[in-house]
Amino acid sequence: EPEVTQTPSHQVTQMGQEVILRCVPISNHLYFYWYRQILGQKVEFLVSFYNNEISEKSEIFDDQFSVERPDGSNFTLKIRSTKLEDSAMYFCASASVGNSPLHFGNGTRLTVT
Amino acid sequence: DAKTTQPPSMDCAEGRAANLPCNHSTISGNEYVYWYRQIHSQGPQYIIHGLKNNETNEMASLIITEDRKSSTLILPHATLRDTAVYYCIVRVKAAGNKLTFGGGTRVLVKP
Numbered sequence: 001e002p003e004v005t006q007t008p009s010h011q012v013t014q015m016g017q018e019v020i021l022r023c024v025p026i027s028n029h030l031y032f033y034w035y036r037q038i039l040g041q042k043v044e045f046l047v048s049f050y051n052n053e054i055s056e057k058s059e060i061f062d063d064q065f066s067v068e069r070p071d072g073s074n075f076t077l078k079i080r081s082t083k084l085e086d087s088a089m090y091f092c093a094s095a096s097v098g099n100s101p102l103h104f105g106n107g108t109r110l111t112v113t
Numbered sequence: 114d115a116k117t118t119q120p121p122s123m124d125c126a127e128g129r130a131a132n133l134p135c136n137h138s139t140i141s142g143n144e145y146v147y148w149y150r151q152i153h154s155q156g157p158q159y160i161i162h163g164l165k166n167n168e169t170n171e172m173a174s175l176i177i178t179e180d181r182k183s184s185t186l187i188l189p190h191a192t193l194r195d196t197a198v199y200y201c202i203v204r205v206k207a208a209g210n211k212l213t214f215g216g217g218t219r220v221l222v223k224p
Contacts, residue, residue: 031209043214099206104156
């Protein structure tokens with residue numbers, strides 16, 4: 001069964017550094033999403049992306065965050081200058097058409113020290 | 114999106130059916146009910162969704178009341194691997210719309 005793949009599984013970075021989290025969505029999917037989950041808290045929506053532009057973003061998704069689909073297969077989340085509070089699991093998801101379900105990857109654990 | 118209310122936790126016995134309730138009393142006509150689960154910090158896993166009819170797939174059954182104000186997810190024969198947090202989510206029927214996760218129900222399947 002096709003799946004969403006995320007790399008790396010764990011990323012450790014120092015405060016102030018830039019990080020790029022990578023995702024390979026399911027190949028025929030058109031809608032892409034990033035979520036995060038701080039340890040012990042809810043899964044929170046960050047951003048959705050369709051047709052090469054942001055469809056919707058949350059208050060969390062400020063100017064430090066950006067997303068890109070640089071080629072036909074990858075979908076990336078960049079955090080320009082990481083803060084301690086950015087430490088979380090980051091989940092990528094994709095969906096095909098219409099109101100189809102989102103399919104999630106197994107996440108990247110980001111640790112900011 | 115309409116909000117949902119789920120019990121914070123529940124236990125069930127291995128091999129028995131697990132019935133997970135969800136209230137969504139403010140659901141509107143263009144909103145679907147989705148169920149996901151999250152096993153120990155893995156990515157959320159899609160289980161099932163429905164609009165107003167009952168639905169069944171290889172993982173579970175979804176029973177939606179006639180007034181659509183509540184639903185029940187049924188795991189017919191719970192196994193230890195079904196231990197997870199289960200999320201009931203109401204999602205507007207619109208292309209590409211996001212999911213909004215609440216606190217879910219932490220289900221512990223006991224031998």
